[in-house]
Amino acid sequence: MQPVIQTSQLRKTYQLAEPVHALRSVDITIQPGEFVSIMGASGSGKSTLMNIIGCLDRPTSGNYKLDGIEVSGMGRDQRADIRNQKIGFVFQGFNLLARTSALANVELPLVYHRGKAFRNSAQRAKKCLERVGLGNRMDHHPSQLSGGQQQRVAIARALVNEPTLILADEPTGNLDTRTSLDIMGLFQELNEEGATILIVTHEPEIATYTKRCIEMRDGLVVADNQVEKQRNARTDLANFTTVTGI
C-alpha cells in the first residue's frame, strides 16, 4: 500500500530579524488506516508541520507526497483542490461559519468541489451529521450548539468529502475532560471504520487514545512509537461518568 503521508527532509524557516527554524528536516511516513498523534511543547513546530501536511502552507525545502502525489511544489489553486478532495480539517476553535446552519456548514466543502463526485451534496452532508450523532440538530446554528456538538459538526464537515486524511489541530483544546473523551471516542470509531487520522496535541492524555505517537521538539522529530497501552475513550467516558456522577 502506498503511504498517505511521506515527507523527507521537510524544512520550514521563517525569515524574521533572525531566521526561525520551525521545522528542521522532518521525515514522517504514515500508512492508510493509522491513527497518529503529534505531541510536543508549545513552539515545537506541531502546527507548522500540520499546516504543511494539510497543504495550507508550503515547506521551505524538502519533499512531501500526499497519497502518492508530490504536493510541495504546487501552487495555490492546486493546493486548494487537494485540500478539497483529500483532506478534512478539524480545528481547536471549531471554525464553523456563524449564522449558518449545521447542515450548511457541513456542506461547505462540497460547494467548492470541482468534480461531479457529489451530486446530492445536502444528502451527503445530512448523512455525515447523522454519523456524528447530530441528525436532529441539522438546522441549528453554531451558537445554539454546545462546544462538543460544534466540534462534532466540524468533524462531520471533515468527513463530507470522503478525505484520504483527517487532520485535527488540538481538537480537544477548547473542551472539558468529558467532552474531550467523547470526541476522542468519535475519532477512534472513525479510525476503526478505516479513516486515517492525524491529531496534534500537547496533552499526553489525549495521545494515549491514538495508536502511534510522534514527539517533536524544536522542529525535530525526537520520538516515534506505537502507543503501548492504547486506551478506549468510550470505556473511559463510561467510567468517568460513574466516578463523577455527571
Add this chain to the structure above:
Amino acid sequence: MKLWKLLEAARQSLLKNKTRSALTMFGIIIGVAAVIVMMAMGTGAQKNIEERISSMGTNLLMIRNGTNSRGGVSRGAGSSRSLTMEDADAIRREANLVVAVSPTVSVSGQVIGGGKNWYTQAQGVHMDYLYNRSWDLTEGSMFTDAELRARAKVAVLGSTVAENLFPDQSPIGQSIRIRNVPFKVIGTLEKKGQSSFGRDQDDLILIPVTTALFRLVGDRQWVSDIYASARTIEDTEAATEQITEILRRNHKLIDGQEDDFNIRTQTELTEMFTSTTAALTQLLMWIAFVSLIVGGVGVMNIMLVSVTERTREIGVRVSVGARGSDILYQFLIEAIALSFTGGVAGVLLSWGVAHFMETQQGMTMIIETWVVAAALGVSVSIGLIFGLFPAYKAAQLDPIDALRHE
C-alpha cells in the same frame, strides 16, 4: 461555486447587516435617482421646447431689420429700417422655395371695445401670417385679399384680447377702436399660450398690414418684420439664401457690404434652446456622477470592513478548498448585489420623485427606458469597480493567518 449559491450567500450576508447595507446603499440610491430625475427633467424640458418652437409656425423664417448680430459689430436687431412692402412682394414673386410671405408692422396702444379698455398690440399682417405661424381661427374668418388691398378696418382678435374685451359675448361683428380708429371684429384666433420666451402670444390683434401702415402708422412702406415659410423644413437653408439674394439686390448692397437685415430660422432657435438644456443636463449629470462615485466609495469602505470582519470565514472557506477566485467572486458579487439593490431602489425613488414633480409642480418628466437600463448598468459597474479591490484583498489572504485571526 455555482452562481445561485454565490447570490444566495450575498443575499444572506447583506441581510445580516440590514441597517449597514441600507446606509451603504444610500449614496447609490441618491445617485441613481438623481441621474434618472435629471434625465427625465431634461427630456421633458426638451420636449416642451420643441413643442413651443414648433408652435411658433411652419418652417418659419423670420426676417428682421438690422444686421445679423453674428456679423461683427451689431447695431441691434430692428434698430434700422430697411425692410419694405416691396421686399415682401419681391420675395413672394421670386423665391420659389418660399410658400407664404407676411410683412408685419406692430402698433401698440389702448384698445377700446365692449365698454372695456385693454392695452395691447395691433399687428398689421398679410393673410399668409396664419400659415406662417400655423395658426387657426376659432370663430369668424380672416380678412380677404380684397380687404387687404382696400385697407379695410377689420380685425381678428387674439384670445387674450377677446376674453378681456368681450368676456360674456362673441366678439364677432362688434366694433373696437384701436388708437381711436374704429375696426370691425371679423374673427378670433385659437389660443397659442406662452412663447418659448415667456410672452403671451395671444395678447394681440391682427389687422391688414396695409391698414396698419396707412391708417395707424402713417408711413407707407417700412415694415418691422417679414414672416416667411420655407416650402419644406429641408428647404430652410436654400430659402434663406434666396431671400438674402433678393433683399441684397433690392437694398442695392454691394459685395462685401453687410446685410441690413437678418434671418432667423426655426431650426436655429431649436438648436439654441437645445444647447442651453444640454448644458444644464450635463452639469446635473456631473453632480449625479459625483454622488455615484461617493456611493461607490461607500460600497468599497463597507466591503473592506466586511472582509476584515470575516477574515476567519475566509480562512475556513479556503481551508476546505475554496480557491482565491471563489473568494474573489463571492465578495465581488456581494458588492454588486449591494450597489444593484441600491440602483433598483434609486429607480423606484426616481419614479416617485418624477411623479411628484409632474403632479405637484406641473413639470413635464419623461423617463426613458434606456436611462433606467443605463442607471442600473452603472450601479452594477460601480459594484464591480469598487468591489474589486476589497474582493482582491480577501482572495489574497493567507489561509493560516486568516484562520488565526481573532
